[in-house]
Amino acid sequence: PPSPPDFDKYMDIYIYLKLTDLFDSGQIIKAVNLAALTEIRDKILSAHIAARLDMANGRYNDAISKLKSIIESEKDAPTAHGSLLLFRIYDELEQCAKGENDYVSAYQYKEQKLKLYELASGIKL
DSSP states (O other): OOOOOOHHHHHHHHHHHHHHHHHHTTOHHHHHHHHHHOOOOSHHHHHHHHHHHHHHTTOHHHHHHHHHHHHHHHHHSOOHHHHHHHHHHHHHHHHHHHHTTOHHHHHHHHHHHHHHHHHHHOOOO
16 A cells, blocks of 8 residues: 655645745735744755745845755755755845845846746746
C-alpha cells in the first residue's frame, strides 16, 4: 500500500501560501500575526517568509541577505519549490534594492528575473 502523505509538508505549504497571499494582498498585520503563531519547518519556505517579514518592516538589507541565501542554497542543492520561487525572489530583491535606493542592483535583479522568464517560457522580452 502507498505510504500516507506527509501532513507536516502539506501544512508547511498551506501556511506558506496563506502567508504569501496575505503579504501580496497588503494584509501585512494579518501576515505578521499568522507568522508569529505558526512554524514552517521547510527551510526554503521559512527563509522566504522571514525575508517577507523583513520587507514588511522596511529592513531591506536583512531581506536581501535572506533572499540571496535562498538563491545560493538553490545553486548548491536545488529543490522543486525553491526553483519555482527564484522568479519571485528576484522580483523581491529588485523591490528591496529600490527600497534602499540602489537602482543599479535593482536593474540587475530585474535582468535576472527576465532571464528566468525567458528560460521558462521561451519568450524573449
